[in-house]
Structures are given as structure tokens and as C-alpha cells.
């Protein structure tokens with residue numbers, strides 16, 4: 001999580017020229033002209049352009065005057081695909097905020113995120129350095145939240161690694177449901193905990209990732225064990241069979257698992273493997289319930 005990624009070496013002026021040459025409305029022409037003017041006047045020169053360790057702080061004045069007769073959101077809806085066509089945004093296969101790969105089969109699609117929100121910073125609406133691919137979850141959670149004194153910007157912020165601070169637990173809730181809980185340890189700096197909890201709500205994403213992974217494991221178990229488990233009527237005996245399988249044969253193989261590509265994913269899966277092996281009874285119960293045998 002909170003990875004540093006390399007931005008594309010894109011030419012913003014050329015992008016604006018290319019977009020202006022397309023068949024566009026008078027209102028769009030006016031907007032692109034204003035964006036060019038601001039760029040040529042150096043209004044974006046304050047945008048971070050160096051790598052910084054720790055969190056980024058930089059001040060850029062808000063500008064809510066470029067879009068008048070056309071809404072910034074409407075403009076963005078029309079221009080998002082055009083921007084993608086010009087390949088000016090770093091193409092990555094995982095979300096830099098949560099560190100999870102974009103798995104379409106889990107519904108984890110990549111979406112373009114504005115680091116400085118487009119609703120306050122009109123001048124940056126299609127500025128490539130301000131655009132990063134995030135997963136839908138992180139993009140939605142972040143929304144317009146922004147504090148220019150404390151910015152995580154995947155192109156410029158270099159954070160220490162905090163994957164090891166992830167705490168994973170399985171427990172039985174009061175209603176008897178077995179659930180997975182994810183937290184980040186209090187030994188991580190407050191800024192990192194704020195990003196994890198408030199800015200991106202990453203625990204929710206990790207919980208979903210674990211459940212998606214376990215669902216795919218359960219489908220496999222269903223094939224191997226479904227019939228034998230259905231033949232056993234006694235619930236206790238079913239549990240015993242599942243427990244002995246988990247104890248003796250089951251492991252989350254981080255080297256061969258197709259959902260284990262990034263370092264964050266490897267860490268989560270290692271922790272999941274530990275949790276499974278130190279809570280065999282609960283996990284067996286969870287698997288049997290989910291298999292509905």
C-alpha cells in the first residue's frame with residue numbers, strides 16, 4: 001500500500017493542442033483555451049515536480065472559475081476516455097493506494113483519480129501529473145477529501161513500507177457469524193493511519209479481497225469435498241473432516257497463487273495463512289457454512 005510509481009513523461013501542452021484539434025463544441029474550445037493560457041502563464045509551476053520522502057506539502061491556489069457554462073464533472077465525463085486514448089497517464093496494473101491488483105473478476109476496475117480534486121482545482125482537470133489510476137474503492141473513498149498540507153501523491157511521495165503493520169483477525173461475532181477483521185497497527189505513524197482509515201478506508205478493501213479469495217478457494221473445495229461432506233449428516237463430523245484437511249494439507253501458497261502479485265497481496269496472504277492455521281476450528285466452520293452442505 002501507498003506505493004510510489006513512475007509518472008509518464010507526458011507533454012501537457014501537446015495534449016491540449018491535440019484535444020483542441022478534435023471536433024469539439026465552442027464551450028469546450030473556450031475551456032481548453034483557458035487551460036492553455038494558465039499553463040503558458042506558469043500557473044501550474046507550483047505543482048510538485050520533485051520526489052519527496054514522507055508526505056508532500058504544497059500549496060496551489062484553488063481555481064473554480066474555468067468552468068462556467070459547462071460543469072466540470074460533465075466535461076470530465078466527456079474527456080476521460082480521450083485522455084486515456086492519448087496514454088498520458090502512467091499505466092499500472094495495481095492500485096497504488098491499497099496495493100491490490102486490478103482484478104476484473106473481483107470487480108476491481110481501474111479508474112482515473114484526481115489528486116487535487118477537480119471540483120476545487122479546475123486548472124488541473126486534465127493535467128497528466130494530477131491523474132493517477134486508483135481502484136474504484138480507493139477513488140470513491142477519497143472523493144473530494146484533500147489536505148494540501150498532507151498529500152499522498154503516488155508519483156512524488158515516498159513512504160516507508162507499512163504492509164507489516166496490517167493486523168488480520170478472524171472471530172465469531174455475537175450473531176454467530178464468522179468474520180475477518182483488518183486494522184493497521186498503532187505503531188504506524190498517525191498520518192499513515194489517517195490515510196488507511198479515513199482517506200481510503202483500506203480495511204474494507206482488504207476484507208473484500210480476502211473474502212473474494214476465500215470464495216474462489218471454497219469453489220475449489222466444493223469440487224473436491226462437496227460430495228463427501230454431503231454424505232456425512234453429522235455437523236461435527238463434517239467439521240472434523242474439514243479441520244483435518246486444513247491442518248494437514250491446506251496452505252495459501254503465495255508463490256503460486258494467481259491473486260498474489262504485489263508485495264501487499266503477498267503480505268496479506270501470508271497473514272491469512274497464519275490466521276487460518278491458528279484458528280482451524282473457526283475457519284473450518286466458516287468454509288462449511290459458505291459451502292452450504
Ligand SMILES: [Zn+2]
Pocket residue numbers: 095096097098099100134135136137138139205
Ligand atoms: Zn485501491
